[in-house]
Amino acid sequence: MVRDSVVRIGLVLPDVLGTYGDSGNATVLRKRLEWRGYRSEIVDLAVGETVPNSLDFYLLGGGEDRAQTLAVAHLTANPGMQEAASRGAVVLAICAGLQILGHDFTGTDGVTHRGLSLLDVRTTAGTWSRAVGELLTTPDPALLQASMTGFENHQGHTQVGPQARPLSKVVYGTGNGDGGDGAYAGRVVGTYMHGPVLARNPAFADLLLSWAVGEPLAPLDIPVIEKLRDERKRAVQALATRRKRLLRF
Amino acid sequence: MDSTNAGLDVSSSHLNGELPTRTAAAVAAGNLAAKLSKATGRAGGIIGGRVTLALDPHALARLCKDRTVALVTGTNGKTTTTMMLAKAMSVIAPVATNHSGANMPDGLVAALSTDQTAPVGVLEIDENYLPKISDAVQPAVIVLLNLSRDQMDRVGEVRHTERNLRTAIARLRNTTVIANCDDVLVTSAAIDADTTIWVSAGGNWRGDSTSCPRCGMRVHGGATDWYCDCGFARPTPTWSVADGKMTSPTGESFELALRLPGSANEADATLALAASSHLGVPLRPALERIRTITGVGGRYTTLTRNERVVRLLLAKNPAGWAETLPLLAKSPDHPVIIAINGREADGRDKSWLWDVPFERLQGRTVIATGERSADLAVRLTYADVKHTHVPDPYQAIDSVAPGAVELVANYTAFRDLKTGLSNGS
Ligand SMILES: [Zn+2]
Numbered sequence: 001m002v003r004d005s006v007v008r009i010g011l012v013l014p015d016v017l018g019t020y021g022d023s024g025n026a027t028v029l030r031k032r033l034e035w036r037g038y039r040s041e042i043v044d045l046a047v048g049e050t051v052p053n054s055l056d057f058y059l060l061g062g063g064e065d066r067a068q069t070l071a072v073a074h075l076t077a078n079p080g081m082q083e084a085a086s087r088g089a090v091v092l093a094i095c096a097g098l099q100i101l102g103h104d105f106t107g108t109d110g111v112t113h114r115g116l117s118l119l120d121v122r123t124t125a126g127t128w129s130r131a132v133g134e135l136l137t138t139p140d141p142a143l144l145q146a147s148m149t150g151f152e153n154h155q156g157h158t159q160v161g162p163q164a165r166p167l168s169k170v171v172y173g174t175g176n177g178d179g180g181d182g183a184y185a186g187r188v189v190g191t192y193m194h195g196p197v198l199a200r201n202p203a204f205a206d207l208l209l210s211w212a213v214g215e216p217l218a219p220l221d222i223p224v225i226e227k228l229r230d231e232r233k234r235a236v237q238a239l240a241t242r243r244k245r246l247l248r249f
Numbered sequence: 250m251d252s253t254n255a256g257l258d259v260s261s262s263h264l265n266g267e268l269p270t271r272t273a274a275a276v277a278a279g280n281l282a283a284k285l286s287k288a289t290g291r292a293g294g295i296i297g298g299r300v301t302l303a304l305d306p307h308a309l310a311r312l313c314k315d316r317t318v319a320l321v322t323g324t325n326g327k328t329t330t331t332m333m334l335a336k337a338m339s340v341i342a343p344v345a346t347n348h349s350g351a352n353m354p355d356g357l358v359a360a361l362s363t364d365q366t367a368p369v370g371v372l373e374i375d376e377n378y379l380p381k382i383s384d385a386v387q388p389a390v391i392v393l394l395n396l397s398r399d400q401m402d403r404v405g406e407v408r409h410t411e412r413n414l415r416t417a418i419a420r421l422r423n424t425t426v427i428a429n430c431d432d433v434l435v436t437s438a439a440i441d442a443d444t445t446i447w448v449s450a451g452g453n454w455r456g457d458s459t460s461c462p463r464c465g466m467r468v469h470g471g472a473t474d475w476y477c478d479c480g481f482a483r484p485t486p487t488w489s490v491a492d493g494k495m496t497s498p499t500g501e502s503f504e505l506a507l508r509l510p511g512s513a514n515e516a517d518a519t520l521a522l523a524a525s526s527h528l529g530v531p532l533r534p535a536l537e538r539i540r541t542i543t544g545v546g547g548r549y550t551t552l553t554r555n556e557r558v559v560r561l562l563l564a565k566n567p568a569g570w571a572e573t574l575p576l577l578a579k580s581p582d583h584p585v586i587i588a589i590n591g592r593e594a595d596g597r598d599k600s601w602l603w604d605v606p607f608e609r610l611q612g613r614t615v616i617a618t619g620e621r622s623a624d625l626a627v628r629l630t631y632a633d634v635k636h637t638h639v640p641d642p643y644q645a646i647d648s649v650a651p652g653a654v655e656l657v658a659n660y661t662a663f664r665d666l667k668t669g670l671s672n673g674s
Contacts, residue, residue: 015467016467021600022603023603024603028631048467151599
């Protein structure tokens, strides 16, 4: 991508999805582009409006059961995001967003709803009490070296099928509920981390951005982000120590 | 809609001696425990309440029986509105109230036990306890302020809270709900009440209610004209407030002229006046009493440290910040210190910082402090707000030039700084 073109970032249904500060991910993307001289634009894709298939990046946030079924209905009727994904646009989905990208998901009401089948995952309601707290993971080394840190708040048990891979291995927290967190296939990525995930994981943000702009990106040196990452890791270590567990990350 | 006054028999102070024996004994034991606890330097009230409740689980219902009780709940402004309504009610009768923010059952029992003869109870309630408490108390009035996200990792989704409030309110008989109809979630919770008095109290925060609590679709319009395609829409208010001026159902209009700053306090005052008026207090004397309030639990008051005159403000969620940012804009030359903690009482999840438009602080002197100041500093970095990061709040205060400074803190940071600065730290 040449620098005088604009990277267009779609915030998918921010009026129903996107609790938990998820729109912060768009802020992070835009700023990390701007600081490197790229121009970008954030497009709110509201309920009731058609979803363009021309954007470079689609962001889906968290939300409760009803918001999820509404989002699936809208995105099925307006499949712009799925069309864009099939030609290589980047999709990042958080928590409830991850669940609706799968084949189906069962809400807390016990009802199973169809998803968008953009990722080979299915989600059932976890049998454990709600997963709320810090989540620390080691990402698939094919993608990233740096560990990932975030905060989770959900009750989904997500199984990853053969057409996708878990995004990362859980070091501390619940994630998908089976030792992994999230899933990815090509440039479609989902995770249970909010926080927002891109603010806490700049290497992850830059990986997704390099896919969107089509070239590697020069590193940005922002010491306070490293400070935050160290602090959160230490907090997780302290929680684990209380449970007499030694973490490796 | 029924806007006739409920009236109040102020001669009925009757509680002493009429409590069932078990409750009376439990209250006596609780008061003793509170006294002993205070004597050893601890906060006595809640401990006393806990003792009373342990000895008599029905103490709350019994302590409220025959009293006129008003419950005040919502995400933001509970303590302020409770204090305002208690002041207003004191025009016509002695009032028992818990304006220290002890808003769970033990705190309520403590407040009612220490003041057993007052015929009126004005009680601040944590929104998640309202169903349990309103069932026990059968209040004359519930004041419902606003509903937005607060400490989500701890108390669950605000929409879940709304549904619980809705169910609890719908099963009450003879309760009038005074509700802010500019708040979509509040309206949804209050609309099935036996009687409702709608107040247009405004609100700067719509982030949690852009989708309809009744059908999930997008809500159209602004605070004063919102509607959903499913038919759920803003009711017509009989009370309203705008630009500091309040209008009553009879068309009387007053400048509120509060000594507390900002539109959030004007909204709270209007809701308190609608409630006190319904309970029989004439408007003018009620407002006079409300105007005497200069600070609420240390908020808005200034404390001095090393020639820094610190104004303490509490903001613990995006809705709180939506009220705080306009307040800060009125003093553009003052440095702003923001203190963020992440203890249990604050919520461990700090992602809400990304829902606050901190971009509006660009160009000002800003200091990030508190136990979770790294989260804040990252947020400010992405908001392009130049700032310094000084985790210790006292060092943060000393780092700015002598003179006036605004210090905005979330819950435990505020509490600790209020105590610390008052004690000369
Ligand atoms: Zn609706």
